[in-house]
Amino acid sequence: MGPDVTERGWHFQNRAKTTAEIVLDLYRTIRRSAGDAVLIGCNTIGHLAAGLVEAQRIGDDTSGREWSRTRKMGVNTLAFRMAQHNTFFTADADCVPVTREIPWDLTRQWLDLVARSGTALFISADPAVVADGQKPALKAALDAASRAHEPGEPLDWMDTTTPARWRLDGKTVRYEWYEEE
Secondary structure (H helix, E strand, O other): OOOOOOOOOOOOOOOEEEEEEEHHHHHHHHHHHHOOOEEEOOOOOOHEEEOOEEEEEOOOOOOOOOHHHHHHHHHHHHHHHHHHHHEEEEOOOOOOOEEOOOOOHHHHHHHHHHHHOOOOEEEEOOOOOOOOOOOHHHHHHHHOOOOOOOOOOOOOOOOOOOOOEEHHHOOOEOOOOOOOO
């Protein structure tokens, strides 16, 4: 995108309204038009979408190709935006990708954290990659995510950008987010 979102001099047609007012009008129109449908905000402005969407993608996309991106855009985002969960909307830390490029041990941990965090769980699995040994973990995660949980709490968030210690359902759980060299 570069340093500027638009070309210099660009503006909305209606100059009497701020950008926030225009975006909020758009979100309200979508909400009205959607009726009773559940809306997931993705690439929306969180505080403007609050109350108008049921779930919100709270970070940039995770990756099924680069674990470092999943760690940064998934684990980090979940840890540092968890305060918005069930305050503005249900948080969605993005899909748990099951691919050839990401080691299953790392994916399994990300799957476990999201499933037990109390937030929305979406799985993006390549059927050609899912092995019989992975199916029980996927089923268990979907089962866990279907039940109510207290929001997950990162415990070492003051010491790292990728919290490894979490309080989930009253228990401390430790994850290993870094691959062995």
